[in-house]
Amino acid sequence: MDQHTNATEVRAFHARLMAVASGGDDHRLEHVFESVPREAFLGVGPWKIRVNERYVETPSADPVFIYQNVLVALDAAKGINNGEPFLHARWIGAVAPKSGETIVHIGAGAGYYTALLSMLALPNGRVHAFEIEPALARRASDNLAPFEGVSVVQGDATELPLPDCDLIYVNAGVVSPPSSWLKALRPGGRIVFPWRPTQQLGLALIMTRAGAGFTVRLLGPAWFIPCVGASDPASCVKAPTMPKARSISAAWLIEDRAPDDTAVAVCRNIWFSDKSG
Incomplete structure (x- = not known):
């Protein structure tokens, strides 16, 4: 690295990469990623970076080491990490948060991606962050105090009521x-x-409310720690193959519409179809 390169320059270049990785055209993304320092949400360095099921410690607390597409430990003992930036940039670009929207962030960790979402909801938007781990919820609450329109709730988001949201x-x-x-x-x-x-399938889905059902879009591979309260394998009574999963285009709550012969996957509360309408 050039001896004149500093963390500010590295973060600015990282932000430019994130804006491109988003795949979207929101001109705010580069500014938002540049404005929110990742290191402020990771605790005191050196940090532990997850590689092939192991953690490797950074040589020092220089923030340049964490402006890469890497998982950084928030709680290494529990395998809880701050997620890969390229993945989140892609997700954020795909869901396109808008000014004034109400956003719910489930699994907020220490609040880094919550902070990014909150800036994209400005002005007049709100972010309700849920984190089940008490220590992380406290960290998130402290880290997010300077950000406008953010609240942090410690608890199980599968059991707690969610506000109406966008x-x-x-x-x-x-x-x-x-x-x-x-x-x-x-x-x-x-x-x-x-x-x-299934244990073999890990896919990011976007579901958009459309009338009585939902349109569904596949974003690509995604592997996260299980969501407490929503990760019982028995709750998927008809699992898809990978090709079938890639064909999904619509979904319905079972209470609103019973599964029919287009059902590719059937879960406890919802079923997925390869046909829209």
């Missing part, structure tokens, strides 16, 4: 999304989550 951003692996989450979405509202219908 976007739900889930950072824990889900076998079957709770119906309470889907019912919280306003018309046109989106939910993005790591779907784990």
